[in-house]
Amino acid sequence: MGISIIESTQSGFQWVADRVWKVEHAFERANASGVKASSARMRIFCILVGMTVAYVCLAGFAARGSLQGRGQIAALTGEPNARAQLVDRNGQLLATDVNDYSLFVDPNDMTGDDRSLVRRALLQIFPDLPRDQIDKPFKMNRRLLLTNNIKAAKRDEILNYGLPGISFEAVRVRDYPLANTGSAYIGMTQRGGEGMSGAEKAMQDQIAANAATDQPVTLAMDLRIQGALENEMRAMAVAQRAQSAIGIVTNVRTGEVLALASWPDFDLNRPGAFSDAEKRNHAAVDRYELGSIFKVISISVGLDTGTTSLASVYDGRQPLKLGNRLIHDEHASSELLSLTDVFIKSSNIGTSRVALDVGATAMTRYYEALGLFRSADIELTEPASPLLPSRWSDSSLASSAFGQGMAITPLSFIEAANATLNGGYLRPLTIKKYDGHSPLPGTQVFSAATSRTMLELMRQNVLKGTGTRANAPGLRVGGKTGTAQKPGNGRYTSEDVSSFLAVFPVDGPVDGDRYSVLVTFDSPQGAPESGGSRMGGPVAAPVAGHVIERIAPFVGVARKEDKFTGPGWDKAPVAAEDVTGDH
Structure with missing residues (x-):
């Protein structure tokens, strides 16, 4: 020190x-x-x-x-690997350097009577330590380490006993006061102090530099939003006995990641007690065929190229034949489908026809412009690259349009999807708090008109489509469901990936602040909470709706009516959701 x-x-x-x-x-x-x-x-x-x-x-x-505190002392004394505090966007502490203590016992600093007294006291203070471990310094009659990782409060408690022959040595460690909360987002450090994952690794240089001036590093995370997301997501994941779950909340205008959750989570203060699988950031590392939530992107491309419009009509009465393959919808339709019907009824046939009208050259050009052919653009070091079709045939193009045949990370998807919701701009995601006045980086991929139309389609879907379970009265929520069969061993399995992409509020300036919420469950098993269903509508949509209800006050979204409310919308029949997979 x-x-x-x-x-x-x-x-x-x-x-x-x-x-x-x-x-x-x-x-x-x-x-x-x-x-x-x-x-x-x-x-x-x-x-x-x-x-x-x-x-x-x-x-x-x-x-x-x-x-001036620890960071400045480190600079004065030359302490290596000192790290600045991490705080959320509101200044709430997420990570800090503290002293842990190692306890040493030296029998040579005790009288004969003291030795038995100190030994009995140590047995009471450390009931979980093996008796042989406590006896060892007394048997060897020399100063030995008894135990380490003692917190300051425990050290003070031991000092109050006034035991002779007891001494402490301080060891600087990284402390996470909230333990499991935000574990994938915050990340962890090595014992030497270097960042290993999450923000701790991504912001390594700034954290080290700020330690010298005792200035905290501020993240984009809002701890209140992070807590609400984790709480709602964990409850459904446990009920569904899911393999894993992911949640992401972003500001679609700035690209700030306000919350990122990966379940199972782990205690950042005890990383050694958890397996590598439990410490995995599923949002950044795992690649999924995400199913029908991808239709937000493919329909946007069709609208932007002018190959489709709200006046377009598609024949969904018969399966679509591509070579030897048939693409069909789970629900039979006796009518032709408008583009709105294609979206809110989640028609694989209609969406495939939209993609085929766009063509592989134009569609893949949009995919590339949206960053779908690379890893997510964010400061985190973990994001994985996508798994893409070896060639873009009509079949692979149609499959990609409804979220099959192209595996991407949830972070890559939300980066691309945000461009359909913010006026058309692809912006990098960021874990840094936006300063409110610097120019926002980004490239315009879609027109503002395309973005406005997509927001309205998503609102309609929540009111009378597959996403009704995400509705939060007065908060103008839009969204899209997705259920995809998981591939394995060259075929599609009976396991599903169930997702919901939400956005709120859908009204207001097209380039104004609004918020996306992505929730994904890997291999839900069905639970009473979802009526036994494993699909995105019953499993993921309610979680997104509950999260939005809880976080709206934190982001300043007030309740009000919008043009889509009323009996003509909220009492319309709801169509079944399509599952993407081996059809």
């Missing part, structure tokens, strides 16, 4: 006292040798002034180091 202010000033006083003594003797020698007193006094006075100034500077420097 370095020297304290008391130690610094004490040593400084001693230094000055030594110099004053020497000056006094110099004055005596000057008189004895006949040197003019005035000349000697002047020289001695100058020396004293210089020493006083030097001491004041020394004392001030030590005092500032003591008062």
Whole structure:
């Protein structure tokens, strides 16, 4: 930890006292040798002034180091690998450097009577330590480490016992006061202090630099939103006995990731107690065929290229034949489908026809412009690259349009989907808090008109389509469901990936602040909460709706009516959701 202010000033006083003594003797020698007193006094006075100034500077420097905290002390003492605090966008503490302590026992600092007393006390203080471990220093009669990783409060408690022969040595460690909360987002460090994952690794240089000035590093995370997302997602994941679950909340205008959750989570203070699988950031590393939520992107491309419009009509009465393959819808339709019907009834046939009308050249050009052919653009180091078709045939093009045959990470998907919801701009995701005035990076991929139409389609889907379970009255929620069969061993399995993409509020300026919520469950097993269903509508949509209900006040979205409310919308029949997979 370095020297304290008391130690610094004490040593400084001693230094000055030594110099004053020497000056006094110099004055005596000057008189004895006949040197003019005035000349000697002047020289001695100058020396004293210089020493006083030097001491004041020394004392001030030590005092500032003591008062400004750990990061500054580290800079003064040369402590290696000191790290600045991590805080959320509202200044709430997420990670900090603290001292843990190692406890040593030295029987040579005890009397014979003390030894038995100290041994009994240690057995009571550490009931979980093996008796042999406590006995070892006494048997070997020398100073030995008894245990480590003792927190400051426990150390103070032990010191209050006043036990002889007990000493502590401080060890700087990274502490996460919220343990599991935001574990994938915040990340963890190595024992030496270097970041290993999450923001701790992504922001390594800034965290190290800010430690020298004792300035925290501020993340885009809102701890209130993070907590609400984790709470709702975890409850459904446990009920569904899911393999894993992912949640992401972003501001679609700025690209800020306000919350990122990966379940199962883990205690950042005890990473060694969890397996690599439990510490995996599923949002960044796992690649999924995400199913019908991908229709948000493919329908947007059709609208933007002008190959489809709300006036377009598609024949969904018969399966679509592509070579030897048939694409069909789970629900039979006795009518032709408008583009709105294609979206809110989640028609694989209709969406495939939209993609085929766009063509592989134009569609893949949009995919590339949306970043779907690379890993997600975000400061995190974990994001994986996509798995793409080896060639873009009519069949692979149609499959990609309804979220099959192309596996991407949830972070890649939300980055691309946000461009359909924010006026058309592809913006990198960021874990840094936006300063509110710097120019926002981004490339316009869609027109503002395309974005506005997609927002309205998503609102209609929540009111009378497959996403009704996500509706939050007055918050103008839009969304899209998705259920995809998981591929495995060259075929599609009976396991599903169930998702919901939500956005709110859908009204207001097309380039204004609005928020996307992505929730994905890997291999839900069906539960009473979803009526036994494993599909995105019953499983993921309610979670998104509950999250939006809870976080709306935190992002300043007030309840009000919109143009889609009323009996003509909310009492319309709801169609069944299509499952993408082996059809």
